[in-house]
Amino acid sequence: MSGGVDSAVAAARAVEAGHDVTGVHLALSKNPQTYRTGARGCCTIEDSRDARRAADVIGIPFYVWDMAERFHEDVVEDFYAEYAAGRTPNPCLRCNEKIKFAAVLDRAMALGFDAVVTGHYARKGDDGLLRRAVDPGKDQSYVLAVLTPAQLAGSLFPLGDTPKDQVRVEAEDRGLAVARKPDSHDICFIADGDTSGFLKNKLGRKEGEIVDAASGEVLGSHDGSHQFTVGQRHGLGLKRPAADGKPRYVLSITPVDNRVEVGPREALRVDRIRTGAPVWLAAERTGPFEAEIQLRAHGEVYPATVTPEDGGLTAKLHKPAYGVAAGQALVVYEPSEAGDAVLASGTIDSTSSVEAAGV
């Protein structure tokens, strides 16, 4: 129970479904802030109190579990390492994979519980498959797609069948004070939302060049390649506009040379994506199959031919994507009336564009 409205309503619904429920708030920072500021950050002492008050109202026991060390090692350090390697990690996904449905679930099972209930917006079908939530704007199946079938079997998502605004109404009806608490955005451990400053603090500053990918011309400088994400347009600090007057985007980041290459949007075009070892949530496929893929949280969906090969997945997109960053997850969905089902996911290793290469 984060102290937000979703987990509070999820807990209340689990109680109503007849489960013997215990509320758990995860302490993810050794030195939590006293108060939250706006929609940013989480896990403040105030959030912990909000969670406790929700548990009081629901009528369940409540405890704080200290996961600060595990969170730091598995999520925050991974976040640094990924950026340092020129990739763009998704820490929420990592937290689900390593903390909520691993450390917490394992501990809960050992202590005699049967499942972890969360306020994520996703559905679990009768077939045990993970499916998109009813509310497309809130669907969180993407950040849950890293779960193994065993982890999924130990999870309950009571909110997947309800639009968010109804969840708020329900919270209000249940007398939960968090009913109108704003949604949290951004990365919870970067309280001020300044990811670039956060990374600079840890990874340091190092002068490097911003180079035009086509001509090799040096266009400007930066103080650390880890601040950039493929597809990024703003914050490049380039003084001269491009010759054609069109905006320039980050095309690639080479941490070894501390080099950032930029170019026009067309150069971000991607129609082939490779992932590392996939997690199969549905029965593993061996040959090529048609599916839909999603490349970032709440991002666009692309029809593609997905082929399991060489220990990873290769996706051949039927329409191009732009600005696909390595380190993000590629999630494979099977479209369905009952909610698109997650078949597999994998971390994006590399991308290419057959068309751009002139093949």
Added chain:
Amino acid sequence: MAYLDHAATTPMLPQALDAYVRTARALGNASSLHGSGRTARRTVEEARERIAEALGAKPGEVIFTGSGTEADNLAVKGVHWHRRTAARNRVVTTAIEHHAVADAVAWLGDHEKADVTELPVDKLGRVDTAVLAALLDERGTEITVLTCMWANNEVGTLQPIAEIAAMAEPHGIPVHTDAIQAVGHVPVDFAASGAAALALSGHKLGGPTGTGALILRRDVKAVPLLHGGGQEREIRSGTLDVPGIASLAEAVAHAVRTQQVESQRLALLRDDLVARIREAVPDAVYNGDPESRLPGNAHFSFPGCEGDALLMLLDAAGVECATGSACSAGIAQPSHVLLAMGAEADDARSSLRFTLGWPTTKADIDALVAALPEAVRRAKTAGLS
């Protein structure tokens, strides 16, 4: 439900509750000059006399406060502020004080630029008086106040307060003792102890929460924390809580009067608890001084278990106990007391405190012993995350 957390708080004694309710119905500010005021004042002064008599103090030495924490703060900060000079700016404390003392001392160090010396303890949690002797020889003239708890709130170890006070006396150093866990549980005689100041709290001995007292020798001066009407010896301001004070006196008088018999009863129950835990969980480690400790305290480490997990499982089984006193934002920190006693951080996180009180019976121990093995088995499976 078996409640084994009486060191956190214990139910009010029936006679203390009666005294509270009776007095709370009466009108009167103890500082008013009219009849109602005089009645309230009389109640307060009779309470003061009863507490003084029970604890070997003079009535004029009893200063009523709003909590044990306030009494500790007033003694440590107030005496330090009064006695500090350019050449004398050192506070001496121990490594195992309750936060009410430890954090007050730390604040004096951080915020008021006081020098702080922390006396170490041995494996049983006893203060090292040899270190104190050397410190007094070397820096005796620099010390404003020396503070040492009478009985430790986590592991129950008793401290040699009279010996420590006798060592400080030739140097003219006032000794404060946090006796919040001791009063009513072990014999406490303020005058005989040689201490200059002693803190007690109502709700640890069957009185109401929100009441406490500082026993402060008449020749010891303290700078106030709270400024106002100067109701208590010009050292503590605030309208006197007449029902709270009457009830506190009732509880102190009763607890001290019955202390010997009740201590024997609790020690027998506690020894039974200890023996049965050792039988049920053979690798459990009994912490603290096995002999010189609070009669109602049993403190164990359960290797391979997280104290928090055990607490939750026992709670679910209807047995209430504590992991220790340290808790910030709900995040369990390894107990500073166990760390000071030389425990590893993992052992310090794997412990539980069971504390008995006046309502405790054998049925409570039975409930604990019935629930503990399964809780330990599950907590061990979960391990130390």
